[in-house]
Amino acid sequence: MIDLIWLALFLSGVGTAMVTGRMPMVSNAILKGAENGVELCIGLIGAISLWMGLMHIAERAGAVAWLARALQPIARRLFPSVPPDHPAMGAILANMSANLLGIGNAATPLGLKAMEELQKLNPHPDRASDAMCTLLAVNTASITLIPTTVIALRMQYHSAHPAAVVVTTLVASLIGTCAAIALDRMFRALSRRRQTL
Amino acid sequence: MNGALAAISEWMLPLVVGLILTLGAVRRVPIYQTFVQGARGGFSTSVRLIPHLVAMMVAVSVFRASGAMDGLVHLLDPVLVWLHVPAEVAPMGILRPITGQGSLAFMIDIFQKHGPDSHLGLLASTMQASSDTTLYILTVYFGSVGIYRFRYALAVGLLSDLVSVLASVFAVWLVSGMIQV
Numbered sequence: 361m362i363d364l365i366w367l368a369l370f371l372s373g374v375g376t377a378m379v380t381g382r383m384p385m386v387s388n389a390i391l392k393g394a395e396n397g398v399e400l401c402i403g404l405i406g407a408i409s410l411w412m413g414l415m416h417i418a419e420r421a422g423a424v425a426w427l428a429r430a431l432q433p434i435a436r437r438l439f440p441s442v443p444p445d446h447p448a449m450g451a452i453l454a455n456m457s458a459n460l461l462g463i464g465n466a467a468t469p470l471g472l473k474a475m476e477e478l479q480k481l482n483p484h485p486d487r488a489s490d491a492m493c494t495l496l497a498v499n500t501a502s503i504t505l506i507p508t509t510v511i512a513l514r515m516q517y518h519s520a521h522p523a524a525v526v527v528t529t530l531v532a533s534l535i536g537t538c539a540a541i542a543l544d545r546m547f548r549a550l551s552r553r554r555q556t557l
Numbered sequence: 558m559n560g561a562l563a564a565i566s567e568w569m570l571p572l573v574v575g576l577i578l579t580l581g582a583v584r585r586v587p588i589y590q591t592f593v594q595g596a597r598g599g600f601s602t603s604v605r606l607i608p609h610l611v612a613m614m615v616a617v618s619v620f621r622a623s624g625a626m627d628g629l630v631h632l633l634d635p636v637l638v639w640l641h642v643p644a645e646v647a648p649m650g651i652l653r654p655i656t657g658q659g660s661l662a663f664m665i666d667i668f669q670k671h672g673p674d675s676h677l678g679l680l681a682s683t684m685q686a687s688s689d690t691t692l693y694i695l696t697v698y699f700g701s702v703g704i705y706r707f708r709y710a711l712a713v714g715l716l717s718d719l720v721s722v723l724a725s726v727f728a729v730w731l732v733s734g735m736i737q738v
Contacts (some may be wrong), residue, residue, distance in 0.1 A: 365692075366616050373619035376628055387620040393618030397611035409599025414574065416595025417581040426681050456654040462566065463573050465620055471694075472602055479702040487706040488699065490677050493713065496698055500691040501721060507686030508566045513665065516602045519673035520646070523566070524732075525682040531728035532687035536721035543691060543716050547709035 404468070411469035415454060424450035427457065438492045438498070438541070441481070448477035452495060459499065462508035469498055494544050501540035504533045602701060609700030613692065617656055626655070642726055645671075646681050650722035654715055657690035680729045687728075688721040 377386040418424050426452045428435065435444070435453055442448050451474035458466035474495055482489040488496075507529050514522040581588040620626050630648045637647040646667060652660040667681040691714035699707060 361711065362705055365711070366612065369616035369620045373621075373623040373625045373660055375623075376625035377619075379622035380624045384562055386619050389618040389622035390615055393615035394611045396618065397614035398607055400610050400614070401607045403604065405600055405603040408603050409596040409597050412599045412602070413592035413594075413596030414577050417586055417591045418577050420586040420591050421577075421584040423577065423580055428641075435575070453701075461569055461573070464567055466573075468697065469599070469602075471698055475698050475702045476602075479704075481698050484706075485702075488704050488708050488710055492698075492704070493708060493710045496710045497692060497713045497717065499698070500689050501717045502689040504587045504686055506566050506569060507682075508569060510664075510682050510686040511566045511666070513661075514673045514678075517665070517668040517673045519678075521674055524674070524679060525686055528679060528683040528725065528728040528732050529686040531731065532683050532724040533720060535724035535727070536687055539720035540713060540717035543713045546606070547713055551709060 408467040408469040408472065411458075411466045412473065415451070415470060415473060418454070419447075419450065427453050431456075439494060441489070441491050442478070446477065446481070446483060448474060448491070451477050451527060455495070456498065456503070459502045460505045462504060462506040467499070467502070471495065490548055493548065494541070497540040497544040498537060501536040502533060503537040504529050561636075562641065599708055603660055606678055606697055609696050613696040617692070621656065621659065624654070626659070637722065640723060642722060643677060643680065645677050647727060649684050653684060653722070654691035654718040655690055657693060660685060660690075676729065679733070680725060683725040684722060687725055688718055690716055691715060 373386060373389075377383045379412055400437060402549060415424070425445075428444065431453050432444055433444055435442075435449055439449065442452070455470040455474050457463075458470050475492065478489060478492050478495065479485065482492070505526070510525055510529075511522050514525065578588055581591065585610075630651050633651050634644070634647045637650050638644050642650060649660050649663045649667075652663055664681040664685045667677055671677045673679075673682065691711070695707060695710060695714060698707070699710075
């Protein structure tokens with residue numbers, strides 16, 4: 361499937377460029393895109409190192425286990441295939457907390473840590489497990505209590521009420537996350553049925 | 558209330574980092590050494606992502622530079638407008654899951670044209686904040702552990718993005734309705 365997305369994005373771009381005559385821009389964009397990809401990763405090194413380090417302290421201090429215990433009723437229902445005391449659960453909950461609080465780019469590093477742990481539980485290493493799909497669903501919908509980046513930009517553009525987005529974002533992301541979880545469940549049931557047939 | 562929330566968003570990062578360090582120290586964890594041990598993996602994780610992000614960014618930037626992105630926006634705009642998304646911000650709903658930078662630029666454009674406190678400005682802010690770049694998340698999360706079979710994750714991501722867009726319109730309508738009353 362990833363092949364199809366990749367090919368579709370590229371070919372529809374080149375096809376459009378034939379009509380719009382923007383081939384020079386596209387030619388440029390190929391190399392620029394590759395550069396951007398590397399720059400994004402280099403830019404991530406700092407945040408990933410920082411949060412992996414902090415997460416390690418939080419684990420050793422028992423804070424992650426505490427978080428896991430506090431949120432266990434929700435987490436167990438969301439991720440039934442993950443044992444409650446497995447490190448994956450702590451990382452998943454840390455990732456969800458980071459999304460909620462909008463802590464400086466912490467969600468991605470902690471999400472990657474969760475993926476690493478989930479991969480250890482995955483019987484098919486090249487295929488997404490059920491728990492991984494749920495983690496992705498929750499992250500793309502990203503339930504948010506304090507959208508720090510948007511608030512900062514609103515301040516920069518002289519908003520009189522920079523934090524006015526908090527309420528609307530909470531309502532919208534709550535609905536979005538519920539929808540994502542429901543859709544995830546639905547698709548999982550469908551894929552199970554297809555497997556057993 | 559508003560000032561307090563804005564302040565919290567500035568204080569959040571230092572507070573959380575401070576809390577983790579203090580907690581570690583109280584529990585007698587050798588915090589510096591533990592941090593360094595944990596952070597060591599950060600470099601290799603980031604480097605592992607490079608080929609995946611290069612592949613996806615090339616395709617996305619070709620898609621944008623060629624004008625195909627604009628074409629897709631033109632094609633899907635009427636659908637979102639039909640679903641009661643204001644025409645001025647409808648393109649953002651389509652940009653959001655594909656390119657985070659693109660939708661952020663669009664939001665800033667709305668800020669400049671209509672102001673961040675306008676109805677459209679608040680809606681654009683909400684759309685930006687209440688969802689994430691699905692394509693990027695999928696590439697990075699699955700890429701980091703070498704998964705190529707995404708199963709239904711893309712379908713779930715894109716469908717819930719659509720729900721998030723509609724939920725943003727609803728949320729802004731709800732809040733501005735309450736303010737007027």
